[in-house]
Amino acid sequence: MTFTEYLTQKKINAQAFQQAEPERFKEWEQLFGQVHPDSFTAQKKFLINPIRRKYGLSA
Secondary structure, eight states: OOHHHHHHHTTBOHHHHHHHOHHHHHHHHHHHHHSOHHHHHHHTHHHHHHHHHHSBOOO
16 A cells, blocks of 8 residues: 555545645654554554644545
8 A cells, every 4th residue: 555545545635635735744754664554553643633624635
């Protein structure tokens, strides 16, 4: 699973997130490549929801 696929699964618009917060996106992408997706979710649990609210996918 790629980081973009992960964000889509979490209902986050990867392109909007990357354009608005490139440093955070890059940091998260690098970490995601080093750990299991479940571990990444556990580490960023309280940060994913605010990002989803800011950059959510349109229904």
